[in-house]
Amino acid sequence: MRDSHPPDSDARQKELTRRGESSSRLNRSGRVRQKQWTPKVKTGCVTCKIRKVKCDETKPSCQRCSSTGRKCDGYNPVPQKPTSKALKVVQMPSPWELLPGDRIEMESFQFFHSVTTPNLAGFFDQGRWACRLLQMSHQYPALWHAMAAVAGAHRNFVTDRTPITVSRSQDNNEVRFALRQWNKSIQSLQTLLSGQDLTKLDRLVVLSICLLFTTLSSLQGRQSQAFVHINSGLKLLHHWNLADIAGCQSDEDLDLKMLFILFSQLDSQARPYRLKNLQWTDKQLTPSSSQAPFQSLLDACVALEVHFNHMMQLFSDPSLYTHGPNAETQTKKQKCIDNFTDWDNKLAQFLSTTPQPEDKKALSLLYIRRALARVALTMDFSKGELAHDDFTQDYASILHLVSEILEAPNHQTQNPPQPPKLNFSLATITTEPLFLVAFRCREPTIRKQAMRLLRRFPGREGICEGMTALKIVEKVIEIEEECLTSAEGACTNGRWICGNHRVSLLQFFLVHERQVKTVMHTGEDLVLGRSGRELVTTYW
Known part of the structure; x- marks a missing residue:
């Protein structure tokens, strides 16, 4: 079989190829072009890696991107x-090193x-x-x-x-x-x-x-x-x-x-x-004084927690529960109410322009914290502990929001077949509101559901210990239900639990680095000047 090209044609093609390669290595002056070698950088920003250019590795945004108007996507x-404290990122050594x-x-x-x-x-x-x-x-x-x-x-x-x-x-x-x-x-x-x-x-x-x-x-x-x-x-x-x-x-x-x-x-x-x-600091955190609507749920959370903290400083005075609010306390309380009302308006304006917030659970958590503040600030202290009966629907709403966050249906009546797993969060999410609902709401169905969720989702949030909270609530119920078997005439008015036997004050004392003592006072204890009952719990 004959070749498709004659031998002399192949020779001419090889000669042309050789001359082309030789000319491609020459610059305009006729000299051989020298290849420039540059070090490869593996620790640069994501943008420079994609562009395959050398990155100066400036943090948080490199100058190579900033000088050209590009967005620096940061570093993996x-x-x-x-x-050392230098801003230099060293390549991670191999495992065997x-x-x-x-x-x-x-x-x-x-x-x-x-x-x-x-x-x-x-x-x-x-x-x-x-x-x-x-x-x-x-x-x-x-x-x-x-x-x-x-x-x-x-x-x-x-x-x-x-x-x-x-x-x-x-x-x-x-x-x-x-x-x-x-x-x-x-x-x-x-x-x-x-x-x-x-x-x-x-x-x-x-x-x-x-x-x-x-x-x-x-x-x-x-x-x-x-x-x-x-x-x-x-x-x-x-x-x-x-x-x-x-x-x-x-x-x-x-x-x-x-x-x-x-x-x-x-x-x-x-x-x-x-x-x-x-010596605990009494200085207050300062929120933004702007009247503009919130730009995000993060802004709303910051303002809410600052207002909530101011309220907790107000209610941390034990005399408020024994002698009632004085004129100065009333002024501070009204200031808190005004701050929360302003927060409500800003959140409503934000939601009117953002009907689908970025995280529904985050919004539910804001509603929970706001509901707890509303209960505390609008309560009639003259009714004593019986005032909580006016907020049964609020406690039911809080319990519903907590169930949505935990993805636990309210109708569940049996304990899960598997043992509960411990959870931890530095942020306050569900343990504290569940404890407050189980402690303050005496409606049996709501109280039992809150306790069921505490038992099913044990954990620790910040310094709030879920298992300790459950033990305290169980002891509170034991004390309060004494009215069901007390002598006739020892009880006063009240739905579910009478006013005399309701635990109206909790005091917490750290007795050891892993132990806390809780002193529980009923309304009758406070009137008669009796010492409350104690519960010492050890953290897991």
């Missing part, structure tokens, strides 16, 4: 152990990123604070080690197989790892605070570490330590003039809003406790 979080301790820290970082982070800020994080917190950990060793410590404690919290009715062991590998990381974080934090003037980012990191230390203490059931860290964070907020969030718009200000929500909720939870040897 690469787990690594920081060695890590020491055993470093490998455990990497695993803890992954656990914190995938499991713990969603539980820090509740429904209002929207990826802002959590994402930036992970990025900042590469720059601040104190933050890195604090995250590792929390991850160790959280993993121990969710994987411990000890029954929830029995106290856990406080000595195992996870607990010891968390303690070592906590000590490293303290040392790095001291170095950070002893340096030059702190930037706003530095201060946000320090406040975040305060919250992580609070989280660590709460997970371990060490409430006294949690109170210390909450109080320290609140004092730093005021000392650094960060307690006024009016006009917050930048990314750092969005982080500050998340800090505001968590600190105000933790402060509201801590108010009812009798804190010995701890």
Whole structure:
């Protein structure tokens, strides 16, 4: 068979190809063109990687993107152990290059990123604070080690197989790892605070570490330590003039809003406790004074929690429940009512322009907090504990909203077949409202449903212990139902439970780092000056 091209044609084609390749290597001057070699960067921003250009790696947005008017999409979080406070991100070494301790820290970082982070800020994080917190950990060793410590404690919290009715062991590998990381974080934090003037980012990191230390203490059931860290964070907020969030718009200000929500909720939870040897700050957080509608549910949550915190400071005075409100208290109470009314109007304006909010559960949580405030501020104190009977429908509405958040139908009457799993959240979500409904509402159906949800979804939110809350409610019901078998004439008026036997005052005292004493006073106890009945519970 003959070839399709003669031999001389193939030779000419090879010669033309050789000449073309030679000419392509020549520039206009006739010299051979030199290839320019540039180092490959694997730690640049996402935008520069896509464009395949060198990134200068400036945080939070690189100058290469900013100078060309492009949006910098940030940096993929690469787990690594920081060695300094420099803004340089070091490529993570291969697993076989890590020491055993470093490998455990990497695993803890992954656990914190995938499991713990969603539980820090509740429904209002929207990826802002959590994402930036992970990025900042590469720059601040104190933050890195604090995250590792929390991850160790959280993993121990969710994987411990000890029954929830029995106290856990406080000595195992996870607990010891968390303690070592906590000590490293303290040392790095001291170095950070002893340096030059702190930037706003530095201060946000320090406040975040305060919250992580609070989280660590709460997970371990060490409430006294949690109170210390909450109080320290609140004092730093005021000392650094960060307690006024009016006009917050930048990314750092969005982080500050998340800090505001968590600190105000933790402060509201801590108010009812009798804190010995701890001078608690009485300064108030300051919301924005703008009359414009909210721009997001995050803005609405910040304002609501600040108003709620002001209300809790008002109601933390025990004399209010024994002698009633005086003129000064009435003025403060009316101020709280006006603030919440203004909040209602702003939220209504926001929802009129945003009929489909970004997160329905977040909106339900706002409604729950607002309903609790409405009950507290509109209650007739002259009726005593019987005033709660006027809000039965409000308590039923709160219970319905909680059931929607937990995705638990109200009609369920049997306990789940599987043992309940422990949940943890630094933000206040459902445990506190369930406790208040079960404690204050005497309508049997509503009260039992609230207790059923507390039992089915045990956990810890901030410093609020769900299992302890359930034990307190069970003891309250035991005391209150004594009226059903009391001598004739010992009871007074009241639906379901008479006014004399209703528990109208709870006092909480920390007697040990993992124990709390609850003193329960009935209306009759307060009138006769009798000491209340005590319940000592140990945190799991």
